[in-house]
Amino acid sequence: MDSQNNKSNRHLQAAICHSGSRHAASPSVIVIGAGFSGIAAARALHDASFQVIVLESRDRIGGRVRTDYSLGFPVDLGASWLHGVCNENPLAPLIGRLGLPLYRTSEDNSVLYDHDLESYALFDMDGKKVSQELVSKTDVIRQDHSEDMSMQRAISIVLERRPDLRLEGLAQKVLQWYICRMEGWFAADADTISLKNWDQEQLLPGGHGLMVRGYLPVINTLAKGLDIRLSLRVTEIFRHHNGVKVTVEDGSTFVADAAVVTVPLGVLKANCIKFEPRLPAWKEEAINGLGVGLENKIVMHFETVFWPNVEFLGVVADTSYGCSYFLNLHKATEHSVLAYMPAGQLARDLERMSDEAAANFAFMQLKRILPNASPPIQYLVSRWGSDKNSLGSYSYDIVGTPHDLFEKLRTPVDNLFFAGEATSMDYTGAVHGAYYTGLMAAENCRMRVLERYGELDLFQPVMCEEVSVSVPLLISRM
Template structure:
């Protein structure tokens, strides 16, 4: 066995390829779900297991990078959503910590608590396209809309979108201001669930659970978790899978470099968009019901631009800055003040769905210019220029060939059964895991991790049978 080094210096055990060797289990994808599955199998005594990953690093949609010598930032997941214990009364998780928080504690990885309630208006400031802060009556409208949503979402029928619910709401003084109305949809729903409000299911988006307790971030980056999980298992990086043939007892798994691997059982953890866009050919084709479920879930998009300035010119003591832009699509609607937790002049600016699609085509400099226009409208006295930027990083998840999306959302027409259908084993040989297969915690790191454990447990049962 050789060792291979990822660009961030993590050493990972590499398997020497031998095309006649048959693995008990091959796992496709070294994101948190694949790594969770591989570790579980190892803990249960299964050594003849290999992970195949298309990128030159592990972690998938967990991706920490150095912004400067002193600052590490996350281009994918940042938060442990609810450290626990307990999750919305799900019996399985009652009195238990969020498994990601548990891992962080076990691995001695430092996390920091952020504010508990993202909807806490004392932790938000609203700015708008007219320059500076919005009149404070906006908070009342936003609060009223949230209660309206909570009253109606449970009763909403399967075909109703958030946009449909919204069309019946009275926005009071802002009834005729389309920009403010659009902004409320974006900041409250699209930024959270990363889908267009006409596609977000009114009845299902709140059907997900969340661990109780505080939210936490990783000051030195979320990637510490996948990097640590990758240490004790065999992974071949730069192994992009193009064909899976499960016609016979032994499954053939072929990379784009025509390397062939053989396995008795397989777990596929690639993102929903990779499945939906048929990047991998399955022989025989996957069951029609599974394909329908794959297409019924929503492929979300959320992108970040993380900027380190020379000094802080924004509100230092609040978590969230929200911005009603002049644009049709509510660009730069939400920004997170990292200074409060990192003591560095760093801000993360988010764009969701339609804005994210639009900005995915911009060059880095065009993107930064657009962000500066927004920041200068919010803080006209700051007169921020390009020269005041010490460094920046952007994500561009729709153009990332290994993900093609950010995370899954509950699309109009879907039900929890769709995630279950995707996860199901096919012919007792091929199982699926990943955040999209865990409806209770859709779109989260903890959901992905739990799905990996479940797939590994199913495989152990089937290997023992």
């Protein structure tokens, strides 16, 4: 193995030397992945006069941001909210400058995370509406335990110790719906979510805003002028003190001074990319220790609107698995569209179905509460779990693992830098978390590479701290 590594080292050194005086002109970086973190890193490094190549396995940019136009209007099948409609959000200035409208679905500190209590309608399985008074009185108290445990177990312990909190009948079903919404926020089942770390994410002020025209215009703007190579799946990354060599599926290789790795955590966990030398144990511990959740969307386009004028419809049931959640996109976009959003085990089960069967399942859930519902004229189905380019939706804290694994995942290894929502301690699972970690990785990379070649300028502004012109965000709330 040592002789093989020495041979690879010589090949890499020769390739770097063969590039001539490239370092004197401008340093070079390979960015792996063209999602928000990858494009953010590439944009920042390109603007800092680095030679940047972006390698993307898909035939499009955006990663887990996917705005679909096949219905005749934009629909986000992946990320769709700006979590934190405020100037503190690093994406807000860019969205404001583009004039993209947001539809606010909640103010600060909503108990439903991305929705306010007054903007929904809950139904039981017989189609009877659940009163908001009942919902507002349903709450779960987190107890302080010395050991970590799942949220599901913690809820059970609370109900065992506090008989006055035990619920029956419809109230118990409403509690299960709250658990269902928590599972949707983390894209995971309550029996895997860490009690200690579930609330470590920092929620920015301003509530949550739905991207009315989708996220694609934002990433398209960031990507302008960048050298992006699509349909190139990276299979191996070899690092040496003089640079990196990246191999793609067809055997082609790319050489640069450094690389920024922004592939999803699910891809890293599946060992789809071989690292030579092997990543250190602490980095592998972070990859293996973090959870990857799954949430999908089944978007149904109808001829007319036949549902209540609320932001979402919910169906309560005996278990969180049986509960349902429909986002009413008509409120924000004026198109007659509902998005059914299953998470956790239910999402995994639905991915085993055909698109037609999955859409029919969603429609039958809707028929339970609205018997006169007409079938959709069009539908779209996302499959983030079985998509080999993502293998999941976004990361979360699983039981028994420390929250600092996100920081360990972000920490560079030699001249490899890491970014993405799973590398954000504060904004895990959020688009602005992916974006900001891309900027941080770019700045770390810039400093490290310029330091190596004696070109570091202490008076040059730090890229991720540059102040953008503030432009008011276009907010509506019907």
